[in-house]
Amino acid sequence: MRRTQDERKAETRQRLLDAATALIAERGVAGTSIDALAEAADRTSGAVYAHFGGKEGVLVALLDELKDAVAAAIVEESQADDDDDQHLEVLWRNFVAPPPLAGDVWVLLEHELWLYACRNPEARPLVAARYESARRGIADAVAADDGESDDAVGTLLIALMIGLEMQRRLDPAAVPDEVAYRGMRALLESR
Amino acid sequence: MRRTQDERKAETRQRLLDAATALIAERGVAGTSIDALAEAADRTSGAVYAHFGGKEGVLVALLDELKDAVAAAIVEESQADDDDDQHLEVLWRNFVAPPPLAGDVWVLLEHELWLYACRNPEARPLVAARYESARRGIADAVAADDGESDDAVGTLLIALMIGLEMQRRLDPAAVPDEVAYRGMRALLESR
DNA sequence: GTCTATAGATTGATAGAC
């Protein structure tokens, strides 16, 4: 029993996107050739052009797929709890390594996409929308208690977590969890 | 009157490093070929190999040159003032566009170097030292008033500024200066 | 130390068979 063309097509597409996720995180956008991408997905470069038209097309599709999946996953668990401080702990842990992707991969990929957006105006709105969605999600999550949402808190918390994670990558000892919590709590209380 | 060999040598070295700064910020580490680098410096690829042995050598030299120059510049002006709130404003403005480099170039370059360090363990200590130096500098700068320095404040302030600047690049309206000040003040007062 | 020249590998992108 043979699978339909559509199934085959969808599988190839997904394989290419998965390969792109891994390779771009590992070697960067510029460091990932179309050939390497296709090979990692067990296809040939022709398939990449047929599906996405080129490397930029792959990136747009990748951004579209990730869209708010990550933001949603980061926030999701935080909603479950009632304690304000635990909110922050879960938020921080999920941010460092959100469920849908391995933490190692995710952070590097996110920075690659950010750089790509800075350099390619046509991709900027897509990436900007991701951050906007993350800001809202976090603002809503931490506002769940008293019902009042404050966008600026989302902006600040995301900023802090990004910067802390960056420093932690270079030297884990430089960013103890307690320091992260202290900073997040301070921002939360600045409302 | 002819210049000495040493002068010529030093000029070539500096030209190559300047070209590397500009090109890496613009196209990234992987996106910058040795040929393009040499050409931008008005030399040939052979000069790059003679001076630095290859692309990694250029990056190490670049890191060494930037070292704490940027950190020092960011902090320097902040020392001049007495008012605590003005401290933060100057800090934020200098961070967004520190004197030694154009703001546009600096932030992108810094992210490229961070990604490079994440992927290349041998470069990690160099970049980690840059961040460590920046943490100390900021911690000392904001502690100038009461004399008490707190490393964690440096970690948190840097983290926040990095994350805010990233969001601002994608959408300037998303990060008003007042939000930045509010966040920085909250972190500062968390001591 | 610096250049030119070049070899060998890799890249992006396309044409054509199936």
Next chain:
DNA sequence: GTCTATCAATCTATAGAC
């Protein structure tokens, strides 16, 4: 839609003249 085959451009790295 997917593959093979392929061309032209670009890249890294080295050898050798000066």
